[in-house]
Amino acid sequence: MIPRTAEPTLRELAKGYPVLALxxxxxxxxxxxARAVFSDxxxxxxxxPVQREFAHSDPQGFLNKYAxxxxxxxxxxxxxxxxxxxxVVDQQQRAGHFILTGSQxxxxxxGITQSLAGRVALLNLLPFSASELxxxxxxxxxxxxAIFKGSYPPVYDRQLDPGIWYANYVQTYVERDxxxxxxxxxxxxxQRFLRLCAGRTGQLLNLSALGDDxxxxxxxxxxxxxxxxxxxxxxxxxxxxxxFNKRLVKTPKLYFxxxxxxxxxxxxxxxxxxxxxxxxxxxxxxxxxxxxxxxRLNSARPSNLSFWRDRSxxxxxxxxxxxxxxxxxxIKSGATPGKDATRGLDQWRGLAGDxxxxxxxxxxxxxxxxxxxxxxxxxxxx
Numbered sequence: 001m002i003p004r005t006a007e008p009t010l011r012e013l014a015k016g017y018p019v020l021a022l023x024x025x026x027x028x029x030x031x032x033x034a035r036a037v038f039s040d041x042x043x044x045x046x047x048x049p050v051q052r053e054f055a056h057s058d059p060q061g062f063l064n065k066y067a068x069x070x071x072x073x074x075x076x077x078x079x080x081x082x083x084x085x086x087x088v089v090d091q092q093q094r095a096g097h098f099i100l101t102g103s104q105x106x107x108x109x110x111g112i113t114q115s116l117a118g119r120v121a122l123l124n125l126l127p128f129s130a131s132e133l134x135x136x137x138x139x140x141x142x143x144x145x146a147i148f149k150g151s152y153p154p155v156y157d158r159q160l161d162p163g164i165w166y167a168n169y170v171q172t173y174v175e176r177d178x179x180x181x182x183x184x185x186x187x188x189x190x191q192r193f194l195r196l197c198a199g200r201t202g203q204l205l206n207l208s209a210l211g212d213d214x215x216x217x218x219x220x221x222x223x224x225x226x227x228x229x230x231x232x233x234x235x236x237x238x239x240x241x242x243x244f245n246k247r248l249v250k251t252p253k254l255y256f257x258x259x260x261x262x263x264x265x266x267x268x269x270x271x272x273x274x275x276x277x278x279x280x281x282x283x284x285x286x287x288x289x290x291x292x293x294x295x296r297l298n299s300a301r302p303s304n305l306s307f308w309r310d311r312s313x314x315x316x317x318x319x320x321x322x323x324x325x326x327x328x329x330x331i332k333s334g335a336t337p338g339k340d341a342t343r344g345l346d347q348w349r350g351l352a353g354d355x356x357x358x359x360x361x362x363x364x365x366x367x368x369x370x371x372x373x374x375x376x377x378x379x380x381x382x
Contacts, residue, residue, distance in 0.1 A: 001032055001033075001036055002128065002133075002136050002138070002153070002156065002157070003132065003135065003136070004029065004033050004125070004132060004298075005129060005131065005132055005294075005295075005298040006033065006123060006125055006297075006298040006299075006300075007033060007036075007037060009123060009298060009299055009300050010022070010033065010037050010123055011037060013123065013300060014095060014096030015095055015096070016095060016121070017095060017119065017120060017121040018089045018092070018093065018094055018095055018097045018098065018119055018120075019085065019089060019097065019098045019099075019100065019119050019120040019121070020096065020098070020099050020100070020120065020121050020123065021075075021100045021101075021102070021108060021112055021120050021121070021122045021123070022034055022099065022100070022101045022102075022123050022125055023101065023102045023103070023108055023109075023122065023123070023124055023232075024103065024124050024125040024126055024232055025103060025126065025127070025231065025232035025233065025257060025258075026103040026169075026173040026177070026231075026232075027127075027152055027153065027154055027169065027173070028125050028126055028127045028152065028153065028232070029125060029127070029128075029153045030073075030101045030103075030125050031043075031045075031071075031073055032153070033125060034071050034073075034099050034101055035071060038069075038071055038099050040069075041069045041070055041071045042066060042069075042071070043070070044066070044070060044071070044073065045072075045074055046072065046073065046074045046075060046077040046078050047073065047074045047077065052077055052078055055080070055081050056078050056080060059080055059081050059083075059084040060084055062081070063081075063084055063085065069094070069096070069097045069098065069099075070098060070099070071099040071101070072098065072099070072100050072101070073101045074101065074102055074103065075100040075101065075102050075108060076102045076108040082116060085098060085116060086116055089116070090119075100120075103173075103177070103231065103232065121300065122300070123300045124297040125297070125298075126151075126232070126257055126258075126290070126293065126294045126297060127150065127151035127153060127257070127258055128151040128152075128153060128156065129151070129291055129294040129295065129298070130146075130291050130379075130380070130382045131382070133151070133156065134380065138156050139380060142271065143284065143333070143364045143380075144271035144272070144274045144275050144280075145271040146287070146379070146380075147259045147263060147271075147274060147280075147283050147284060147287050148162060148259075148260060148263050148268065148270065148271045148274050149162050149260050150166070150258045150259050150260015150261055150263070151258055151259075151260065151290075152165070152258060152260060152261075155260065162260050162264070163264060163269055166260055166261050166264035167264065169261070170191075170194070170261075170264075170265075174194070174231065174233060175187060175190070175191075177227075177231045178190060178227055178231070181227050181230065181231075182223060182224070182227055189214065189216070190224065192214055192215075193210075193214040193216065193224055194228070194233075194265060195265045195266070196210060196213050196214055197210070197225075197228065197234060197254065197256075197265075198256065198261075198262045198263075198265035198266050199266060199279065200254050201234075201254060201255055201256045201262050201282055201283065201286045202253065202254075202255060202279075202281075202282035202283075202285045202286050202289075203253060203254060203282070204249065204251045204252075204253055204254075205225070205236060205251060205253060205254040206251070207221045207222050207225065208221075210225075232257055233256065233257065233261070234254060234255065234256055234257065235255055235257060235293070236252040236253070236254060236255075237252055237253040237254075237289065237306065237307055237318075238252050238306050238307075239251065239252065239253075239306060239307060239308065239309065240306040240307065240308040240316075240319050240326070241306075242355075248308075248310055248311075249309040249310065249311060253307055255286050255289050255290065256286055256290075257290055257293075258290065259283050259286050259287045259290070262283060262286060263283060266279060280333055281332075281333045284331065284333035284379070285331045285333075287379075288317075288318070288329075288331045288362050288379075289305070289318055289331075291382050292305060292318060292320065292329070293305060304320060304321045304322060305318060305319065305320060305321075306318075306319045308328075308348070314344070314347060314348075315344065316328045316329070316330065316344060316348050317329060317330055317331045318331065324355070325355060325356070325357040326352060326355050326357060327358070327360060328345055328348045328349070328352070328356065328357075328360070329359070329360045329361075329362060330342065330344055330345050330359070330360070330361045330362070331361075331363075332361065332362070332363045332364065333363070333364045334363060334364055334365070335363070335364050335365040336365055337361060337363045337365065337369065337376055341361060341363070342359075342361055342371060342374050345359040345374055349373070358373045358374070358375060359373060359374045359375070360374070360375050360376075360377055361374055361375070361376045362378075362379065362382060363376065363377075363378065363379065364378075364379050365378050365379075366378045366380065368381060
């Protein structure tokens with residue numbers, strides 16, 4: 001198993017909470033991590049119809065069978081179980097007793113908030129980060145290859161062809177999850193919607209325009225975006241709420257969690273095609289934003305990321321808020337940071353004043369640099 005940054009966090013949480021919920025997209029490594037950390041716990045998956053029927057028809061008997069603790073995979077498949085878990089947890093008061101995993105936020109989080117509030121620690125596990133791949137020598141040698149391959153573990157664990165794997169992933173998992181969450185009558189229309197979303201990664205989310213292009217109403221487009229978010233395919237980056245004396249854009253930006261999936265949806269079939277693709281910059285921005293998000297989620301903390309843009313077009317790609325300070329991050333896919341690359345960061349520092357921490361420029365080259373209060377970080381050292 002490739003070591004995961006979230007492992008120490010998961011072990012620490014297990015010392016203080018009776019229930020741990022490990023959630024994230026399908027095939028992100030949740031089950032592998034849970035079984036490695038809690039190797040003394042038996043494992044059961046509710047994707048298995050026999051086990052699911054047992055848990056559904058006799059939840060008390062199901063939990064009695066695993067009285068000493070258990071890993072329950074895809075726990076959201078049996079919502080009735082959560083109320084019974086509450087009683088067992090309150091009676092036994094054992095830390096690290098039940099480990100729940102799930103790949104759909106709607107079902108899992110509903111069960112947790114209704115029955116297990118205050119008893120559960122939540123950890124979101126996304127696919128590999130750049131540092132996780134770099135530490136085991138699996139980070140791609142070029143930026144285009146890194147973006148093209150994405151970060152899903154099976155692509156690296158089994159050295160699978162990314163194009164074939166992502167095609168199967170969409171058909172096997174994404175479309176099935178959609179059917180479970182909403183009634184999609186025209187699957188072809190949903191596939192078109194998904195590809196249109198990929199073409200908008202890194203852009204402001206305009207639901208009306210997206211719906212028009214997909215032939216959907218505004219409400220349906222909003223519902224489908226929520227489903228993709230609940231399945232950990234996309235996420236919305238909120239705008240920074242502080243004004244800084246400018247009229248702000250208040251619309252969130254749309255990002256995919258994984259560039260390999262986005263590249264496949266865009267019809268990109270090789271790293272060579274990506275090198276001249278018009279969305280290469282947006283995909284690199286997606287890759288960087290996802291990596292910063294993984295750093296935060298791996299420590300079991302909610303996202304502290306946002307972006308800033310005013311109506312005059314001034315923009316900071318990413319803001320990281322910590323300790324009352326804002327770290328501004330500019331993202332440039334070029335291999336050379338030109339003399340104008342830090343202009344936006346310089347302007348931002350003038351507006352933010354004392355709230356501005358040292359800024360960062362992440363770029364597509366290989367050499368780390370420093371320009372005053374701006375750290376220039378190459379993509380492969382993120």
